[in-house]
Amino acid sequence: VITVVCGGVGAARLLAGLVQVVDPAEIVAIGNTGDDLVLHGLSISPDLDTITYTLAGEVNPETGWGRRGESWSAMAALEQLGGPSWFRLGDRDLGTHLFRTGRLAAGGSLTEVTAEIATAFGLGLTLLPMSDDPVRTRLELVSGEDVSFQEYFVRLQHDVAVRTVRFDGADAAHPAPGVLEALEDAARIVIAPSNPVVSIGPVLAVPGIRAILRRRRADVTAISPIVGGAALKGPADRLLRELGAESSAAGVAAWLADVAATLIIDEVDRDLASEITRLGVAARVTETVMRTPALAAALAAFALDGTVATA
């Protein structure tokens, strides 16, 4: 088993590469649910859906989230009523949230419902939420405002200074069924190139997960989402700085040093390898920007055995 600790878009692309080089039946993806929200009464799991849509070839290729060929009639109607429309829900995407919400209300667990959705979309791998219990990533801004992850990420377009990040509910959360086993049993564990603070952070905050990763640190390879000092997507660079770390692959290495013995960094960051090594993390260098499915597959293969290094 190969187990991947996942955020959203970066993880989804890595998984789309991984299924090209490993039998999907041998892959377990553990998804971040700290971004989840209840909006308009609907239970929404953005990172799980991004993974599902991406692997199903259903993701909107322009945005990296949401569904391909989407329409927006419900949002338009909601806007006409003066309802909150900052979190864009396409009509087809709504079908997923209606299903999830109905199944949860009928007593299904998020693990069960996630598996049902994954199966319906034809996914061959196992997609697990990190927990069936609610964990909510919240950010205290320098302005003093306290906001949910989606308010920060979507409504405020992460264009605000953050003082602290916390994961409400994490202390009381249990890992979802199968999560600890997938980490214990994995031949290799990969931490996807997702935001280490707000995408990987919530997963590590679920009691039990970080402890296993620390124990299995030698078998854990992380992939830096920071390339040339900047996040490929989202606010990872800024967040690392604001929380006192370095906005670089070395900053990522420091952030994840306790759980990952190896960090894959991009060619452009080759000069940081020695700094990363001094942090006690082995740096491996390859092309990490997954511009094509072939590059994603190469990165996934490199993460597993290093034989596909491009340099």
Next chain:
Amino acid sequence: VITVVCGGVGAARLLAGLVQVVDPAEIVAIGNTGDDLVLHGLSISPDLDTITYTLAGEVNPETGWGRRGESWSAMAALEQLGGPSWFRLGDRDLGTHLFRTGRLAAGGSLTEVTAEIATAFGLGLTLLPMSDDPVRTRLELVSGEDVSFQEYFVRLQHDVAVRTVRFDGADAAHPAPGVLEALEDAARIVIAPSNPVVSIGPVLAVPGIRAILRRRRADVTAISPIVGGAALKGPADRLLRELGAESSAAGVAAWLADVAATLIIDEVDRDLASEITRLGVAARVTETVMRTPALAAALAAFALDGTVATA
């Protein structure tokens, strides 16, 4: 003030006529919420929405419910996931339910949210739910099954025998703010041509409403939804029979005799006038099938003063 006790489609059409002959600012419509449901986590008020969409010129003219020019992407996506899709929710219609659910979750009352929706759709009259408290119409079938109104009406297409009808929650429900006043202050009260059992019945079951109607009985005019022994739409005829009444305008008169001194019946039922009179209800005869807006306006005017009788 003219106050109208309402169900769904028949009431909506009557109101569309009434606003042509009375200043909408002088009209209060009290809507049935016994049909309301929570589905996929969304709070849905079908009768209130049918009234709103109809008065806004937004109703689907073919079905009498739902929105004009509707698309069905969310339902299609839900069906692909194997979710329950017997209750059809169009994409634009979903916007209304998203808005309502979000506002209720934020602490708004159904009265407030209904007013907000009515205002956004440009309605000039006042639309009130019968209660802000949940009242749920349920039917015990002869088969022994116990079903919600929408399961009966939509899923089973009312093609089943009913043993009893009850209104769960009605005993503990309070009339919504403004409802009792609208009934007390009305110059005339009209009971719309809606199903007397499952559309008007829930409104009468809210404590306080029936008592006022009984006291004001002389000022209450009902319009029979049964024409020539058959319901114009839905199962009113069959339900009346199954619950021991007559499936006719006379059956409607008997059903509503305690709350309405006058019943308007259709030309085709002219022969029933004397039977209705013997029940202590004054029968007035006119054309009641609202095939056109002009006919709806004529019926509304007739209900108010009788000057537009066609025969």
